[in-house]
Amino acid sequence: MEFIGTQPIYLQIVDLIAENILSRKWVEGERLASVRELAIQIEVNPNTVLRSFTYLQNRNVIFNKRGIGYFVAESAYEVLLNIKRTEFIKKNAPQFFRTMDLLDIKISELNRLYTLYKKEHHS
Amino acid sequence: MEFIGTQPIYLQIVDLIAENILSRKWVEGERLASVRELAIQIEVNPNTVLRSFTYLQNRNVIFNKRGIGYFVAESAYEVLLNIKRTEFIKKNAPQFFRTMDLLDIKISELNRLYTLYKKEHHS
Amino acid sequence: MEFIGTQPIYLQIVDLIAENILSRKWVEGERLASVRELAIQIEVNPNTVLRSFTYLQNRNVIFNKRGIGYFVAESAYEVLLNIKRTEFIKKNAPQFFRTMDLLDIKISELNRLYTLYKKEHHS
Amino acid sequence: MEFIGTQPIYLQIVDLIAENILSRKWVEGERLASVRELAIQIEVNPNTVLRSFTYLQNRNVIFNKRGIGYFVAESAYEVLLNIKRTEFIKKNAPQFFRTMDLLDIKISELNRLYTLYKKEHHS
DNA sequence: GTGGTCTAGACCACC
DNA sequence: GTGGTCTAGACCACA
Numbered sequence: 001m002e003f004i005g006t007q008p009i010y011l012q013i014v015d016l017i018a019e020n021i022l023s024r025k026w027v028e029g030e031r032l033a034s035v036r037e038l039a040i041q042i043e044v045n046p047n048t049v050l051r052s053f054t055y056l057q058n059r060n061v062i063f064n065k066r067g068i069g070y071f072v073a074e075s076a077y078e079v080l081l082n083i084k085r086t087e088f089i090k091k092n093a094p095q096f097f098r099t100m101d102l103l104d105i106k107i108s109e110l111n112r113l114y115t116l117y118k119k120e121h122h123s
Numbered sequence: 124m125e126f127i128g129t130q131p132i133y134l135q136i137v138d139l140i141a142e143n144i145l146s147r148k149w150v151e152g153e154r155l156a157s158v159r160e161l162a163i164q165i166e167v168n169p170n171t172v173l174r175s176f177t178y179l180q181n182r183n184v185i186f187n188k189r190g191i192g193y194f195v196a197e198s199a200y201e202v203l204l205n206i207k208r209t210e211f212i213k214k215n216a217p218q219f220f221r222t223m224d225l226l227d228i229k230i231s232e233l234n235r236l237y238t239l240y241k242k243e244h245h246s
Numbered sequence: 247m248e249f250i251g252t253q254p255i256y257l258q259i260v261d262l263i264a265e266n267i268l269s270r271k272w273v274e275g276e277r278l279a280s281v282r283e284l285a286i287q288i289e290v291n292p293n294t295v296l297r298s299f300t301y302l303q304n305r306n307v308i309f310n311k312r313g314i315g316y317f318v319a320e321s322a323y324e325v326l327l328n329i330k331r332t333e334f335i336k337k338n339a340p341q342f343f344r345t346m347d348l349l350d351i352k353i354s355e356l357n358r359l360y361t362l363y364k365k366e367h368h369s
Numbered sequence: 370m371e372f373i374g375t376q377p378i379y380l381q382i383v384d385l386i387a388e389n390i391l392s393r394k395w396v397e398g399e400r401l402a403s404v405r406e407l408a409i410q411i412e413v414n415p416n417t418v419l420r421s422f423t424y425l426q427n428r429n430v431i432f433n434k435r436g437i438g439y440f441v442a443e444s445a446y447e448v449l450l451n452i453k454r455t456e457f458i459k460k461n462a463p464q465f466f467r468t469m470d471l472l473d474i475k476i477s478e479l480n481r482l483y484t485l486y487k488k489e490h491h492s
Numbered sequence: 493g494t495g496g497t498c499t500a501g502a503c504c505a506c507c
Numbered sequence: 508g509t510g511g512t513c514t515a516g517a518c519c520a521c522a
Contacts, residue, residue: 006505007129008512022225035495045514050495058427066255067291067494067522085226089236096219097240102145103208107237113212114230117220131506132435168436168507254521268471291522331472335482342465343486348391349454353483359458360476363466375520377497404510414499419510436507436509 009044013052021061021076022084028077032062032070059083132167136175144184144199145207151200155185155193182206255290259298267307267322268330274323278308278316305329378413382421390430390445391453397446401431401439428452 003009020026032038035053039046053070056062061076073079100110126132143149155161158176162169176193179185184199196202223233249255266272278284281299285292299316302308307322319325346356372378389395401407404422408415422439425431430445442448469479 010512019225034493036493046495047515048513051512053495064495065522067520069494081226084222085228088222088226088228092219092222093233093236094240096215097237099207099211099215101244102142103204103211105208105211107234110216110237111230111234113216114220114233117217121224133506170507174506256521265471293522297521327472330468331474334468334472334474338465338468339479339482340486342461343483345453345457345461347490348388349450349457351454351457353480356462356483357476357480359462360466360479363463367470379497403508405508415510416500417498420497422510433510434507436505438509 003044010048010051010055013038013042013044013049014055017052017056018061018080018084021072022080024077026072028072028074030072031068032072034069126167133171133174133178136161136165136167136172137178140175140179141184141203141207144195145203147200149195151195151197153195154191155195157192249290256294256297256301259284259288259290259295260301263298263302264307264326264330267318268326270323272318274318274320276318277314278318280315372413379417379420379424382407382411382413382418383424386421386425387430387449387453390441391449393446395441397441397443399441400437401441403438 003012005012017026017032026032032053033041035046035049039049042049053062053064057064057070060073060079062070063073064070099105100107126135140149140155149155155176156164158169158172161167162172165172176185176187180187180193183196183202185193186196187193222228223230249258263272263278272278278299279287281292281295284290285295288295299308299310303310303316306319306325308316309319310316345351346353372381374381386395386401395401401422402410404415404418408418411418422431422433426433426439429442429448431439432442433439468474469476
């Protein structure tokens with residue numbers, strides 16, 4: 001596992017988990033790898049993993065059964081989708097459009113870029 | 124002036140200046156507000172402003188006349204446009220598309236959002 | 247059965263049992279549910295239940311007949327009442343009063359809350 | 370500074386800060402001691418203090434100015450009072466009354482205890 | 493076995 | 508100077 005960029009590792013782990021839930025790879029009630037397991041697997045300190053888990057627990061995405069482990073929370077998917085969609089519409093998209101305007105990139109050009117992107121990732 | 128989020132304040136100031144140049148509000152040779160003035164105006168430590176100016180100077184977007192102030196550099200607009208466009212195509216757009224996929228937002232929905240955005244900002 | 251908060255589950259079970267004895271629901275010599283039964287009933291690891299039983303046995307509230315089960319001890323009621331009353335006067339009440347002061351809740355308001363409580367639980 | 374009991378040190382620090390705000394000793398906008406300062410003062414590890422600060426920041430009781438320090442948030446008092454009062458009325462008081470009933474302690478006795486408490490703390 | 497707390501110390505970005 | 512991240516490692520309570 002590679003962690004790059006300026007974003008803190010523990011937030012990159014958070015994103016990793018969020019993506020697995022959003023893509024339905026992990027479902028409600030499913031148990032996450034234990035703190036130690038995941039730490040070894042992705043080669044970071046257990047404290048860092050724990051920090052990610054705590055972060056997600058505070059946001060009701062996962063929860064903890066004492067002495068057993070962490071689990072995907074009941075409506076984790078809905079909660080995450082809700083958070084991220086709102087963020088997308090209210091923040092990401094407008095900011096993206098603003099940049100487009102500033103760089104004089106037309107919506108037609110964006111559609112072309114999107115088609116290219118989909119070809120490369122054929123999904 | 125409010126500075127929020129995880130992005131360093133000095134980079135937020137850099138963006139602010141870049142936008143003014145990209146939108147042609149500030150043109151070649153124009154003098155920027157002094158470090159002190161700007162610092163007071165946006166309620167930030169002068170060192171932070173200076174850091175932004177230095178950052179932009181290193182990238183040939185602005186230049187300094189000793190004892191007088193900072194000025195928009197000769198081809199600031201072209202330089203910025205080049206940097207930002209490359210960044211947009213290589214980084215911003217693909218990442219944006221990736222988020223769209225994850226949140227199951229179709230390109231048609233994005234086009235709709237864009238139309239809305241343009242209406243609100245009729246520009 | 248739901249176990250929440252920061253208090254250890256085994257202590258929450260201890261409280262559960264204590265309440266049954268203090269409210270005279272369970273009397274001297276009465277047999278408790280077996281470790282396994284209780285564990286299944288309240289959805290908890292048998293070890294956890296055992297820990298609660300051991301805890302209460304050490305305090306002479308229950309005792310064990312080997313191969314048969316756990317039973318409410320002879321003066322369990324008196325013992326518990328004694329422990330809990332002391333705890334109440336020395337610890338619970340002062341701490342409670344302290345919180346009242348901090349939140350600027352007057353004794354008159356507390357009396358009103360108490361009256362309400364009694365109405366709801368008419369006992 | 371002494372930290373006792375089973376409650377984590379970082380939560381005891383949280384309580385300490387909350388009490389200072391609730392008792393109006395610290396007011397809106399006031400700067401808290403720096404992480405390092407407080408750590409030395411109360412003889413714990415800076416990481417532990419930071420954890421308390423982060424905890425309170427997540428709950429909008431304090432906020433951070435980068436490179437400067439932590440400050441009491443705008444409506445910290447109201448937020449805290451609200452949280453704690455609700456907790457008192459919904460949780461603490463009913464549970465307290467329940468214990469009273471279980472121990473057969475009358476409201477008159479409680480009032481007597483309260484008078485005693487106030488005499489000792491003449492406030 | 494599980495997670496949770498705490499310490500010590502290093503290193504970094506930022507103001 | 509400020510906080511933030513990360514590591515290593517100890518120790519503990521709990522299931």
